[in-house]
Amino acid sequence: MFAWGVNCRNIRQHNMKVSVNLARGLFNALKTAPPALARSHFTYYPTTATSDKGDLQKMNMFQAINQAMDIALDEDPSALLFGEDVGFGGVFRCSMNLRDKYGKQRVFNTPLCEQGIAGFAIGVANAGATAIAEIQFADYIFPAFDQIVNEAAKYRYRSGGMYDCGSLTIRAPCGAVGHGALYHSQSPEAYFAHTPGLKVVIPRGPIKAKGLLLACIKDPNPCIVFEPKTLYRAAVEQVPTGVYTSELGKADILREGNDVTLIGWGTQVHVLLEVADLAKKELNVDCEVIDLVSILPWDRDTVCNSASKTGRVVVAHEAPYTQGFGSELAAYIQEKCFLRLEAPVKRVTGWDTPFPHVFEPFYLPDKHRCLAAVKDIVNY
Amino acid sequence: MLFLRNPTKIITRAARLRQHRLTTALVEGKRNYGQAMFPGARAAPFVNQLKLTMPQDYAPIPIYRVLNREGEIADPTQDPRLGQEVVEKMFRDMVLLNTMDKILYESQRQGRISFYMTNFGEEASHIGSAAALELRDIIYGQYREAGVLVWRGFKIDQFIDQCYGNDEDVGRGKQMPVHYGSKELNFVTISSPLTTQMPQAVGTAYALKCRPKNDACVVCYFGEGAASEGDAHAAFNFASTLDCPVILFCRNNGFAISTPSHEQYNGDGIAARGPAYGIATIRCDGTDVFAVYNAMKVAREFVLRENKPIVLEAMAYRVGHHSTSDDSTAYRPADEIEVWNSVEHPISKLKRYMVHKGWFNEAKENEYVKDVRKQVLKQIAVSEKKLKPNWREMFEGVYAEMPTHLQDQMNELEQHVEAHKDNYPLKNFKH
Numbered sequence: 001m002f003a004w005g006v007n008c009r010n011i012r013q014h015n016m017k018v019s020v021n022l023a024r025g026l027f028n029a030l031k032t033a034p035p036a037l038a039r040s041h042f043t044y045y046p047t048t049a050t051s052d053k054g055d056l057q058k059m060n061m062f063q064a065i066n067q068a069m070d071i072a073l074d075e076d077p078s079a080l081l082f083g084e085d086v087g088f089g090g091v092f093r094c095s096m097n098l099r100d101k102y103g104k105q106r107v108f109n110t111p112l113c114e115q116g117i118a119g120f121a122i123g124v125a126n127a128g129a130t131a132i133a134e135i136q137f138a139d140y141i142f143p144a145f146d147q148i149v150n151e152a153a154k155y156r157y158r159s160g161g162m163y164d165c166g167s168l169t170i171r172a173p174c175g176a177v178g179h180g181a182l183y184h185s186q187s188p189e190a191y192f193a194h195t196p197g198l199k200v201v202i203p204r205g206p207i208k209a210k211g212l213l214l215a216c217i218k219d220p221n222p223c224i225v226f227e228p229k230t231l232y233r234a235a236v237e238q239v240p241t242g243v244y245t246s247e248l249g250k251a252d253i254l255r256e257g258n259d260v261t262l263i264g265w266g267t268q269v270h271v272l273l274e275v276a277d278l279a280k281k282e283l284n285v286d287c288e289v290i291d292l293v294s295i296l297p298w299d300r301d302t303v304c305n306s307a308s309k310t311g312r313v314v315v316a317h318e319a320p321y322t323q324g325f326g327s328e329l330a331a332y333i334q335e336k337c338f339l340r341l342e343a344p345v346k347r348v349t350g351w352d353t354p355f356p357h358v359f360e361p362f363y364l365p366d367k368h369r370c371l372a373a374v375k376d377i378v379n380y
Numbered sequence: 381m382l383f384l385r386n387p388t389k390i391i392t393r394a395a396r397l398r399q400h401r402l403t404t405a406l407v408e409g410k411r412n413y414g415q416a417m418f419p420g421a422r423a424a425p426f427v428n429q430l431k432l433t434m435p436q437d438y439a440p441i442p443i444y445r446v447l448n449r450e451g452e453i454a455d456p457t458q459d460p461r462l463g464q465e466v467v468e469k470m471f472r473d474m475v476l477l478n479t480m481d482k483i484l485y486e487s488q489r490q491g492r493i494s495f496y497m498t499n500f501g502e503e504a505s506h507i508g509s510a511a512a513l514e515l516r517d518i519i520y521g522q523y524r525e526a527g528v529l530v531w532r533g534f535k536i537d538q539f540i541d542q543c544y545g546n547d548e549d550v551g552r553g554k555q556m557p558v559h560y561g562s563k564e565l566n567f568v569t570i571s572s573p574l575t576t577q578m579p580q581a582v583g584t585a586y587a588l589k590c591r592p593k594n595d596a597c598v599v600c601y602f603g604e605g606a607a608s609e610g611d612a613h614a615a616f617n618f619a620s621t622l623d624c625p626v627i628l629f630c631r632n633n634g635f636a637i638s639t640p641s642h643e644q645y646n647g648d649g650i651a652a653r654g655p656a657y658g659i660a661t662i663r664c665d666g667t668d669v670f671a672v673y674n675a676m677k678v679a680r681e682f683v684l685r686e687n688k689p690i691v692l693e694a695m696a697y698r699v700g701h702h703s704t705s706d707d708s709t710a711y712r713p714a715d716e717i718e719v720w721n722s723v724e725h726p727i728s729k730l731k732r733y734m735v736h737k738g739w740f741n742e743a744k745e746n747e748y749v750k751d752v753r754k755q756v757l758k759q760i761a762v763s764e765k766k767l768k769p770n771w772r773e774m775f776e777g778v779y780a781e782m783p784t785h786l787q788d789q790m791n792e793l794e795q796h797v798e799a800h801k802d803n804y805p806l807k808n809f810k811h
Binding site for chain 1 (some may be wrong): 587623
């Protein structure tokens with residue numbers, strides 16, 4: 001399996017310095033990509049921390065995730081953190097310094113084998129310990145699909161509640177990153193949304209990432225956190241340094257409006273916030289923007305209340321159109337809000353193709369396509 | 381892999397030390413022209429002649445056995461010296477499993493339960509291995525390990541209630557028959573997907589190792605067919621690199637449904653893979669309860685002392701059909717089965733041993749078999765009359781709590797069933 005971090009994998013521990021530098025080089029290359037590739041399809045809209053959860057500190061998303069895992073390891077002596085290359089800090093730096101702080105028995109590399117990572121994690125959780133497993137890219141979660149879908153999700157159910165792997169959390173970087181092509185860009189949430197027994201969440205930034213990760217680690221069900229990798233460095237907010245959790249299964253209304261409901265998650269939320277600004281400015285249309293946050297179980301009340309209020313809904317996600325999670329939302333909204341709808345629910349998504357390399361700007365449901373959808377739906 | 385010629389010799393530690401010295405020399409800029417210093421292999425020597433390393437360069441790993449066919453102990457030093465009471469429990473548990481299997485197999489044939497899998501021919505590997513463990517050791521199984529549960533004290537009614545999925549089934553009627561589990565007996569609930577339990581067992585072993593003063597290991601049973609799955613590779617490799625106190629117990633019974641083992645792999649069985657992953661390995665006669673017992677005893681001590689895994693391959697023969705959905709005479713001769721069902725049968729071997737010891741009492745055993753038969757038949761009658769759990773339990777246990785969308789779906793079904801009562805088998809379910 002090819003990933004950006006693979007090159008440094010053959011180098012043994014005594015050459016750690018070399019491997020760290022190599023990885024840094026590779027990932028700095030991501031950051032300092034040539035202008036053509038660096039063109040970002042979104043503008044980041046920071047969240048303002050409102051609650052009193054300790055001092056605020058400026059952090060990007062990987063730092064907030066790092067802090068969440070630090071808290072989890074500190075609070076729970078049974079907690080283990082593992083995956084490919086997590087020992088030296090992770091190819092996205094999410095586990096920086098944690099091995100030094102908690103020891104290599106608790107923060108460690110596994111062999112390069114996703115089904116092994118997931119199965120091992122289920123076993124750790126089944127013993128009652130807390131497992132925080134990393135899949136290096138969501139694109140590489142499919143070898144673990146059997147363990148996640150047939151095993152983790154069904155553990156409690158099939159044993160009549162005797163056994164469970166509720167203390168399991170899987171983290172995986174997902175989503176478009178500008179030049180990730182087929183296997184460093186995928187958004188596989190819909191595959192898992194079809195699996196009773198799992199919880200699936202996607203943060204839109206540092207505050208949410210920390211809160212959701214801590215909530216998933218504490219939740220008595222197996223959880224998957226898909227972290228939009230393009231936000232690891234780009235998303236910077238004032239993050240509370242204390243312990244707090246974000247409720248699972250709860251959507252956030254980021255902007256209130258009366259004309260059109262825009263629903264997205266992850267990076268797409270920022271696209272939709274910009275679309276709401278543009279719609280106001282160019283069309284004088286008042287958009288309500290919802291970050292769905294939780295894919296499974298998802299917040300039907302917040303979505304239906306908003307859809308009933310506005311009568312018009314645009315759902316946008318990076319993943320392909322057919323059987324994307326937007327289909328579930330559209331079907332549910334038309335079933336429950338039929339008499340309130342003024343127009344069919346519109347889905348703006350990635351195309352039904354693999355995620356391409358050089359065509360990425362044409363593939364993504366960017367602000368122009370979303371704004372066009374808003375225009376269409378108000379003129380319906 | 382050179383040491384495979386002498387399978388009893390395990391030199392990982394020495395080799396690692398040598399590797400360490402080599403890498404130290406490398407880092408310090410010293411030169412060692414005789415040996416390779418590649419980080420990816422042990423300190424292997426260079427050679428100047430090209431030679432294929434052939435599988436037949438390695439002798440097959442021998443099969444450890446204590447009892448011969450006649451039920452005699454060939455080497456007295458290997459006598460586990462188990463008292464009469466223990467040996468009698470071993471024998472009776474094997475007989476109980478065998479008797480229960482025969483009746484439940486028949487009751488599936490009569491359509492009383494939906495499915496069944498027998499354990500014929502493999503009773504010794506269950507009982508011998510279970511007897512060498514402590515109850516606190518955690519078991520992960522495949523599905524043909526009911527004998528382990530028998531040894532641990534799972535009762536006839538618990539087996540049969542599970543097969544019927546009635547209200548007494550601890551699994552709450554959610555899985556197919558023979559998918560047993562018991563929290564109090566530390567037997568993790570069986571699931572159908574093959575081999576998924578293997579990396580899980582390794583993870584559990586790792587978690588146990590992290591506990592202060594850990595004195596429990598994990599045992600993971602799997603068939604030789606399951607060992608072809610990717611999860612087996614994952615488990616072997618994770619167990620080795622992460623130093624987990626787990627016994628990877630392979631029941632090599634020659635067949636995976638219709639597929640004979642020579643179509644399953646071309647190497648020296650499963651045991652030979654152990655050393656390739658850097659794992660200590662034992663192969664034993666799975667029809668010899670004492671060989672399995674001794675092997676397991678040594679394995680348990682080893683994994684707990686070293687915090688390392690062991691691969692244990694118990695050779696046997698699947699005497700019964702794969703399952704009630706299979707007729708095995710379609711792919712193997714009946715007279716071959718007969719050999720394994722008589723002279724090479726684990727129960728016959730232990731019986732012969734007990735006869736030599738003067739511990740076998742024909743009348744007493746006949747009485748025991750009769751008694752077990754009666755219990756099983758009676759329990760079938762009782763279990764099949766018991767109501768199934770309340771159908772609403774279908775929605776429970778998906779999550780620790782019931783999310784609102786599942787509550788809504790349960791309510792929806794409730795209203796539907798209420799309106800269409802006559803179309804559903806409500807009388808068979810608790811209310």
